[in-house]
Amino acid sequence: MRRSAAPSQFQGNSFKKPKFVPPGRSALSLNEETTKRNPDIKLFQGIANNAFLQSQNDPGICSSNLLPTEGSTREINHGDKYSSKYCLEASAVTLDPLLAVHSASKEVTESKEQEEKPDSLVKYFSVVWCKASKKKHKKWEGDAILVVKGMSFTLKDLEGKDIGRGIGYKFREFEKIEEGQTLMIGGKEIEIMGVISSDDFNSGRCFQLGRGSPATPSFSQAARKCFSKPFKSVCKLNSKENRQNDFQSCKPRHDPYTPNSLVMPRPDKNHQWMFNKNCFSLVDVVIDPHLVHHLRPHQKEGIIFLYECVMGMRMNGRYGAILADEMGLGKTLQCISLIWTLQCQGPYGGKPVIKKTLIVTPGSLVNNWRKEFKKWLGNERIKIFTVDQDHKVEEFIKSTFYPVLIISYEMFLRSLDQIKNIKFDLLICDEGHRLKNSTIKTTTALISLSCEKRVILTGTPIQNDLQEFFALIDFVNPGILGSLSSYRKIYEEPIIMSREPSSSEEEKKLGERRAAELTCLTGLFILRRTQEVINKYLPPKIETVVFCRPGALQIELYQKLLNSQAVRFCLQGLLENSAHLLCIGALKKLCNHPCLLFSSVKDKECSSTGDENGERNLYQGLLNVFPADYNPLLFTENESGKLQVLSKLLAVIHELRPTEKVVLVSNYTQTLNILQEVCQRHGYAYVRLDGQTPISQRQHIVDGFNSKYSSDFVFLLSSKAGGIGLNLIGGSHLILYDIDWNPATDIQAMSRVWRDGQKYPVHIYRLLTTGTIEEKIYQRQISKQGLSGTVVDLTKASEHIQFSVEELKNLFTFHESSHCVTHDLLDCECTGEIDHADDSLEKSAISRHCQLGPHHQKSDSLKPLSMSQLKQWKHFSGDNLNLTDPFLKRIRDNVSFFFQNITNPSTA
Numbered sequence: 035m036r037r038s039a040a041p042s043q044f045q046g047n048s049f050k051k052p053k054f055v056p057p058g059r060s061a062l063s064l065n066e067e068t069t070k071r072n073p074d075i076k077l078f079q080g081i082a083n084n085a086f087l088q089s090q091n092d093p094g095i096c097s098s099n100l101l102p103t104e105g106s107t108r109e110i111n112h113g114d115k116y117s118s119k120y121c122l123e124a125s126a127v128t129l130d131p132l133l134a135v136h137s138a139s140k141e142v143t144e145s146k147e148q149e150e151k152p153d154s155l156v157k158y159f160s161v162v163w164c165k166a167s168k169k170k171h172k173k174w175e176g177d178a179i180l181v182v183k184g185m186s187f188t189l190k191d192l193e194g195k196d197i198g199r200g201i202g203y204k205f206r207e208f209e210k211i212e213e214g215q216t217l218m219i220g221g222k223e224i225e226i227m228g229v230i231s232s233d234d235f236n237s238g239r240c241f242q243l244g245r246g247s248p249a250t251p252s253f254s255q256a257a258r259k260c261f262s263k264p265f266k267s268v269c270k271l272n273s274k275e276n277r278q279n280d281f282q283s284c285k286p287r288h289d290p291y292t293p294n295s296l297v298m299p300r301p302d303k304n305h306q307w308m309f310n311k312n313c314f315s316l317v318d319v320v321i322d323p324h325l326v327h328h329l330r331p332h333q334k335e336g337i338i339f340l341y342e343c344v345m346g347m348r349m350n351g352r353y354g355a356i357l358a359d360e361m362g363l364g365k366t367l368q369c370i371s372l373i374w375t376l377q378c379q380g381p382y383g384g385k386p387v388i389k390k391t392l393i394v395t396p397g398s399l400v401n402n403w404r405k406e407f408k409k410w411l412g413n414e415r416i417k418i419f420t421v422d423q424d425h426k427v428e429e430f431i432k433s434t435f436y437p438v439l440i441i442s443y444e445m446f447l448r449s450l451d452q453i454k455n456i457k458f459d460l461l462i463c464d465e466g467h468r469l470k471n472s473t474i475k476t477t478t479a480l481i482s483l484s485c486e487k488r489v490i491l492t493g494t495p496i497q498n499d500l501q502e503f504f505a506l507i508d509f510v511n512p513g514i515l516g517s518l519s520s521y522r523k524i525y526e527e528p529i530i531m532s533r534e535p536s537s538s539e540e541e542k543k544l545g546e547r548r549a550a551e552l553t554c555l556t557g558l559f560i561l562r563r564t565q566e567v568i569n570k571y572l573p574p575k576i577e578t579v580v581f582c583r584p585g586a587l588q589i590e591l592y593q594k595l596l597n598s599q600a601v602r603f604c605l606q607g608l609l610e611n612s613a614h615l616l617c618i619g620a621l622k623k624l625c626n627h628p629c630l631l632f633s634s635v636k637d638k639e640c641s642s643t644g645d646e647n648g649e650r651n652l653y654q655g656l657l658n659v660f661p662a663d664y665n666p667l668l669f670t671e672n673e674s675g676k677l678q679v680l681s682k683l684l685a686v687i688h689e690l691r692p693t694e695k696v697v698l699v700s701n702y703t704q705t706l707n708i709l710q711e712v713c714q715r716h717g718y719a720y721v722r723l724d725g726q727t728p729i730s731q732r733q734h735i736v737d738g739f740n741s742k743y744s745s746d747f748v749f750l751l752s753s754k755a756g757g758i759g760l761n762l763i764g765g766s767h768l769i770l771y772d773i774d775w776n777p778a779t780d781i782q783a784m785s786r787v788w789r790d791g792q793k794y795p796v797h798i799y800r801l802l803t804t805g806t807i808e809e810k811i812y813q814r815q816i817s818k819q820g821l822s823g824t825v826v827d828l829t830k831a832s833e834h835i836q837f838s839v840e841e842l843k844n845l846f847t848f849h850e851s852s853h854c855v856t857h858d859l860l861d862c863e864c865t866g867e868i869d870h871a872d873d874s875l876e877k878s879a880i881s882r883h884c885q886l887g888p889h890h891q892k893s894d895s896l897k898p899l900s901m902s903q904l905k906q907w908k909h910f911s912g913d914n915l916n917l918t919d920p921f922l923k924r925i926r927d928n929v930s931f932f933f934q935n936i937t938n939p940s941t942a
C-alpha cells in the first residue's frame with residue numbers, strides 16, 4: 035500500500051505524527067518525545083506548564099474556579115515586576131495507574147492469569163485509517179486513536195467520536211502491535227503510527243495535537259516563519275522616521291522606578307519577534323500612578339492578568355480573557371485601568387496598543403460605566419461616548435474625539451450595521467455570561483466584529499454548565515477548544531460521565547483528567563477571585579434569616595389551598611398544563627400577602643377565558659374565607675406575618691439609625707406595590723426601580739439614593755428586573771421580602787449593598803413565612819439539589835425546575851405547629867431558647883458542586899449556603915429572652931425563629 039499521509043498531515047504539522055516508542059520506553063510521554071524534535075512545542079509547553087500559580091497565601095484568589103485539584107490557584111508574583119511565575123497544578127495529578135500498568139505490560143502479558151483478565155490493560159496508538167478495500171493504491175482518510183482494551187479495539191477520530199470497534203481479538207495480537215503494522219477494525223484498515231501514553235489519552239492531549247489546537251497555536255507556525263529568515267525583520271532597522279519615533283517615545287510614560295509603581299511584564303523574545311518587526315526599543319508600560327494609588331492588590335493582579343491576555347503574552351495567538359471575579363470586586367476599575375493604559379502606552383517604542391474600545395453592557399449599567407470612568411480618571415484624561423436616545427452611534431463615527439464607545443446590548447444589536455464598520459481594538463462585554471449561548475443574536479453579532487482582543491466580565495460562576503462554558507471560552511478565544519462536537523466528545527461527555535454515581539473507576543479517572551486538562555487550557559485566561567479578597571476593606575455583614583409566623587387569615591387560606599382539588603390532582607401525579615406551578619404561585623402570593631391572592635381569585639372570576647390550568651379547582655371556596663367586605667386596596671399589615679415584621683423593622687431602623695437607608699427587594703411588581711403602599715402610609719421617602727423603569731432613568735435613581743444628601747429612606751427594588759451590577763451602597767440594610775428558587779437571584783440582590791464604598795455595617799434580613807412553601811424553597815436553595823448545576827443561573831426560571839410527586843408532596847405540606855421546619859431538619863439538639871451554633875463541622879467544608887472542579891474545591895464566598903453551614907450560624911427562637919440585637923428585639927413577637935451570621939465582625 036502506498037503510504038500517503040492522512041489529511042491532517044498535509045498541513046505541515048510534521049511533528050504531529052507520533053514517533054513510535056519501543057515497548058521498553060513506553061512510559062515516556064509522547065509530548066516529551068515530540069518536544070525534543072520540535073522546539074516550538076517546547077516553547078509553548080513552557081508557557082502552559084508555567085501557567086498556574088499556587089496562591090497559598092491568598093485564600094481569595096482562585097483561578098477560574100474550575101480547579102482540577104484542591105488549591106490549584108494562580109497568583110502573580112509581585113517580587114519580579116517583569117516576570118509572572120506560574121505553576122501547573124494539573125500536572126501534579128497523581129500518576130495514572132494505567133500508565134504504570136502500561137509500562138509493566140511485558141511481564142504482565144506473560145502471565146497466564148492476566149491473559150484471562152486482560153481488561154485491566156489498556157493501550158493507545160495513533161493510527162491512520164481508510165475504508166477497507168482491495169484497491170492497490172489506497173489513500174489514508176484520516177488520523178485516529180486506537181484504544182486497545184482487553185480483547186476489544188475502539189477506533190476514535192480526532193473529534194473523539196467512535197468510528198470503529200472490534201472485539202474478540204487475542205490478547206497476544208495486540209501485544210505485538212508495532213509501528214507500521216496494519217490491522218482491520220470494524221471495516222476499516224488502519225496503520226499504526228506510534229504509541230500514545232495513557233497520560234496523553236486521559237488528558238485529551240492526543241486529540242488536541244491532531245487538531246493543532248491549543249497545544250500548537252498559530253504561534254508555532256509564525257515562529258517557524260521567523261526561523262526561515264532569521265533576524266531579518268527584527269534587525270532591519272531603521273528608517274529615519276522609525277528612529278525618530280523610537281527616540282521620541284522610548285521613555286516610559288510614568289516612572290517605573292518610583293515606589294509602588296505598577297509596571298506591566300515585558301514581552302518575551304518570541305513576542306518581540308512577532309510584534310516588534312520594526313525593532314522599536316522596549317519601553318516599560320507603567321500604570322498611571324493616579325490609578326495605582328486607589329487599586330487594591332487583587333486589582334493590580336487583575337490588571338496584569340488582563341494586560342498579558344490581551345497582549346497575547348499568555349498564549350501565543352490568543353488575545354481573549356475572562357475576568358470572573360465575584361460581584362463587587364471592581365471589575366470595572368480593572369478594565370478602565372487596562373483601557374487607559376493601552377490607549378496611551380505600549381511596550382514597543384511606547385506606541386499605544388489600542389485606539390478604540392467598545393464596551394457592551396446591560397442597559398442599566400451604561401451610565402454606571404460612564405460614572406466609573408469619571409470617578410477614576412476624571413473628565414480630562416479620556417473622552418467616552420455613551421449611546422442613548424440623544425447620542426447615536428453616527429455621532430461617535432463622525433467624531434475622532436472619543437476612543438471609547440459604551441453601548442447597551444440591545445442598542446448594539448440595533449446599531450450593528452454601523453458598528454461593524456468601526457475598527458475596534460478592544461471589546462469588553464460586561465455581565466458577559468449572557469453570551470453563554472452561542473446561537474443567540476447578541477453573541478453571533480459580537481463574534482462578527484473583527485476585534486481580536488475580547489474580554490468578558492462576569493460575576494456569575496461560569497463553569498456549571500460545560501456547554502455554556504464552551505461558548506464563553508470560544509467567544510474570547512475562538513477555536514481554542516476545537517469544534518463543539520469534538521469538545522463534547524473529548525471533554526464534556528467523559529467529565530459528566532465521571533460524575534455519575536454509576537461510573538466505573540476508569541471513567542472517573544478519565545473524567546478527572548479531562549477536567550484537569552480543560553482547566554489547564556482555559557485557566558490561562560480566566561481569573562476568578564472571591565469576595566474574601568476585599569472582605570478586609572468592608573464593614574461587617576450581619577445576615578439574619580427571619581422566620582415569620584403567618585397571620586390567622588393566611589393560615590386559613592393556606593389550608594384551604596392545600597385541600598383544593600387542584601393540589602390533590604397534582605399529588606396524584608396529574609401534572610398537566612403546569613397546574614402545579616399555579617398552585618405554587620398561589621401559595622407564594624399568599625405568603626406575601628392574602629390580598630394578592632384575593633385579587634387573583636377575583637380576576638379569574640371576572641375573566642371569561644377558559645380554565646386550562648384548573649384555576650377554578652384551586653380557587654374554589656377561597657373567597658368565603660375572606661371577610662365579606664374585603665377590599666384588597668385597604669389591606670392591613672397584620673394579615674401577613676412577613677408584612678408585620680417588615681413594618682416593625684422599617685420603624686426600628688428609622689428610629690434607631692435615622693441616617694441609614696434600606697433596600698427592600700421583591701421579585702414581584704404586585705408585591706412591590708404593597709411595599710410601596712406601606713412606605714406611603716408610614717411617610718417614608720422612597721424610590722423604586724423595577725422592570726418598568728426606563729433605562730435612561732435608572733442610574734439617576736441609583737445616584738439619588740446613594741447620595742448622602744438624599745432624603746430617601748427606602749429603595750424598592752425588583753431584583754430580577756434590575757439588580758445585576760447595581761451599586762446601592764447608599765443603603766446599609768437590605769430586606770429580601772420574598773424568596774426565589776434560584777439562589778443566584780438573592781445573592782445578586784444581597785451583594786448590591788455589601789461592597790466597596792459601604793460605610794456602615796450591613797444588615798441583611800431574609801423574611802420567610804414559617805412552615806410554608808417559602809421554607810421549602812429556602813431548603814431547596816441550600817440543599818444539594820438546589821445547588822447543583824445550572825440552578826445558579828439568573829436566566830433559569832422556576833418553570834424549568836422539575837418536581838417529582840414526592841417533592842410536590844413536601845412542597846404542599848404545611849407545618850403549622852413548627853417554629854422552624856428548617857431547624858427541625860438540621861438534626862440540631864438545641865431548643866432555640868438560647869443562642870446556639872454547631873461548631874462540630876468545619877466551616878468551609880461544603881462547596882457548591884460544579885461540573886469541572888472537584889467536589890472539595892475552594893468555595894465561592896457568595897455561593898449559596900449549605901445546610902451544614904447554616905447549622906453553624908447562631909440560631910434561636912423568637913421567645914429567646916436574651917436577645918440583645920435591638921432590631922430583632924423589636925420584631926420578635928411575630929417571629930418564631932432566627933438564624934444569624936456575622937461576617938467580618940473585626941472590622942466593626
Ligand SMILES: Nc1ncnc2c1ncn2[C@@H]1O[C@H](COP(=O)(O)OP(=O)(O)OP(=O)(O)O)[C@@H](O)[C@H]1O
Nearest residue numbers: 328329330361362363364365366367493759761790
Ligand atoms: N479600589 C477601590 N477603592 C474603592 N472603591 C472601589 C475600588 N474598586 C472598586 N470600587 C467600587 O466598588 C464598587 C463595585 O465595583 P464594580 O461595580 O466594578 O464591581 P463589579 O466587580 O463589576 O461587580 P458586579 O459583578 O456586581 O458588577 C463600585 O462602586 C466601585 O467604584
Ligand SMILES: [Mg+2]
Nearest residue numbers: 365366464759
Ligand atoms: Mg460590574
